[in-house]
Amino acid sequence: MPGAYTNLRELVELGSDASRLGIYSTQHVRSALSGQHRSRLRGRGIDFDQVRRYQAGDDIRSIDWRVTARSGVAHTKLYHEERERPVVILLDQSPRMFFGSSLNFKSVAAAECAAALSWAALEHGDRIGGMLATGLEERLIRPYRSKRTLLHWLQTIVDANHRLDNSLQDAPSSYLADTLSSLHQSIDTGAALFIISDGALLDSACEPHLHRLTKHHDLLFLRVTDRLERDPPRAGLYPINNGEDSSILDTQSDSAQQQYQAICQQQLLDTEQRLARFSIPLLDIDSGLPTQQQLNALFPDSRGRRHNG
Numbered sequence: 001m002p003g004a005y006t007n008l009r010e011l012v013e014l015g016s017d018a019s020r021l022g023i024y025s026t027q028h029v030r031s032a033l034s035g036q037h038r039s040r041l042r043g044r045g046i047d048f049d050q051v052r053r054y055q056a057g058d059d060i061r062s063i064d065w066r067v068t069a070r071s072g073v074a075h076t077k078l079y080h081e082e083r084e085r086p087v088v089i090l091l092d093q094s095p096r097m098f099f100g101s102s103l104n105f106k107s108v109a110a111a112e113c114a115a116a117l118s119w120a121a122l123e124h125g126d127r128i129g130g131m132l133a134t135g136l137e138e139r140l141i142r143p144y145r146s147k148r149t150l151l152h153w154l155q156t157i158v159d160a161n162h163r164l165d166n167s168l169q170d171a172p173s174s175y176l177a178d179t180l181s182s183l184h185q186s187i188d189t190g191a192a193l194f195i196i197s198d199g200a201l202l203d204s205a206c207e208p209h210l211h212r213l214t215k216h217h218d219l220l221f222l223r224v225t226d227r228l229e230r231d232p233p234r235a236g237l238y239p240i241n242n243g244e245d246s247s248i249l250d251t252q253s254d255s256a257q258q259q260y261q262a263i264c265q266q267q268l269l270d271t272e273q274r275l276a277r278f279s280i281p282l283l284d285i286d287s288g289l290p291t292q293q294q295l296n297a298l299f300p301d302s303r304g305r306r307h308n309g
Contacts, residue, residue, distance in 0.1 A: 004098070004105045006161050011115035011154045017292060018119035021299040023087075023192075051075045086143040087121035088187050088217075089114045089130040090179065091157060092197035092224075094171040098164040101228045102288040107164055109287040110196045110224045111157050116295050117194055122150055129153065131186070132160050133179040133197065135171025140186040176201045180209035189216045196222045198229070199271035207274065214278045221275055224285045230268065232260040 051064050054074035067075040091114045097107040104112075114130065121128045122145065129143030130153045141153050172178075176197065187193070193213060199221070213219055235252045251257050275282050283298050285291065 003108060004100065005164075006108045006111045006158060008151075008155055008158050011111065011157065012151070014112060014116045014292065015119035015123075017296070018116070018123040020296055020301055021116060021120035022301040023117060023120045023124065023299050051077055084145050085126045086188060086191040087117075087126050087128050088140075088143060088183070088191045088193050089117060089128075089153075090133060090183055090193065090195045090197075091130060092133045092176070093157070093160040093164065094133060094135050094175055095164060095168040096170060096200060097198060097224070098166070098168070099226060100287050101226050101233075104287045104291070106198055106224045106226055106287045107161055109285055109291050110222075111161050112291040113196050113222055113224070113285060113295065114157060114194075115154055116292060118150055118153060120299070121192075122147065126192075129187075130156075131179065131183050132156065133171075133176055134160055134163075135175040138179065138182075140183065143187075143191070173201060173203075174205055177203070177205035177209060180206055180213065184209055184212050187217070191217045193217045193219045194222060195219065196224060198225055199223045199275075200267060202271050202274055204274075207277070210274075210278050210280065214280060219278075219280045221280050221282050222285055223271060223282060224287055225268075226287050229264055231264070232257045 051067050052075065054063060054068075054076045058076045062076045064075045064077045092110055093107055097105070097110060099106055100108070118128045118130070125145065127143035127145045128150050129141045131140045132138040141149065141156060143149075183193075210219075232251050235257065237248055237250055237252065239248060251260060272282060285294055
């Protein structure tokens with residue numbers, strides 16, 4: 001689904017592969033700091049159900065010692081799995097995401113990630129909701145186990161995506177920190193929270209909000225980048241326009257290419273260090289490659305299989 005903009009039909013079609021995404025299964029975390037190790041985004045929790053007399057074969061770790069001491073007879077605590085879990089997606093659709101050098105703009109790749117993960121959550125029987133990070137004040141779409149809520153969320157994404165153009169001014173530098181603060185105040189404890197952004201403005205102002213969110217929720221960060229943000233283009237002169245000012249990017253000399261790459265690598269490393277500080281798993285999405293194929297590889301299904309399609 002290449003392009004500068006997405007549409008509702010394309011985001012709805014991503015639901016056909018929803019059952020393939022094991023969003024709570026073991027995943028590889030790609031980070032310069034963590035190396036290739038595994039991290040788990042926990043699935044549903046368990047709720048206390050009742051106490052009954054101990055039976056042969058019960059796990060002794062489940063014995064309710066208070067009831068046992070009071071009654072003089074061994075009793076075991078019983079639990080049941082939560083019926084559903086809130087899944088919340090924080091999606092960056094700020095003007096800085098309106099960029100791409102091949103296949104998709106970052107804003108489109110991010111929107112596709114949000115849609116695919118939303119469909120997967122609903123397929124797994126969980127509640128799905130979301131919030132946009134645009135630089136404007138945005139409200140949380142509260143999580144519900146409802147296709148109607150999901151379609152409303154997807155339309156909200158499309159509307160924000162189509163507001164992006166080269167004439168928009170950059171969002172305030174605090175936009176991501178402000179959105180994280182608002183999200184913390186809006187969502188209930190125990191959510192699975194996916195943050196989808198390029199991470200460029202994940203700065204020190206975000207840290208207290210990340211700290212609070214990690215205390216009450218399971219977080220996973222999907223970083224959407226373009227290849228020009230990782231490596232310099234071939235040697236040459238490139239006109240750059242941000243909608244207001246024009247300039248020339250000169251990558252003809254070796255020193256210019258080295259300086260460009262050093263800046264890019266430092267920005268990526270800054271994001272990784274900040275997330276590692278709070279033990280937040282990081283997964284990378286390349287906007288120049290098909291989004292669904294990358295998600296299938298990053299989120300294998302419950303049997304550990306990876307899909308190529």
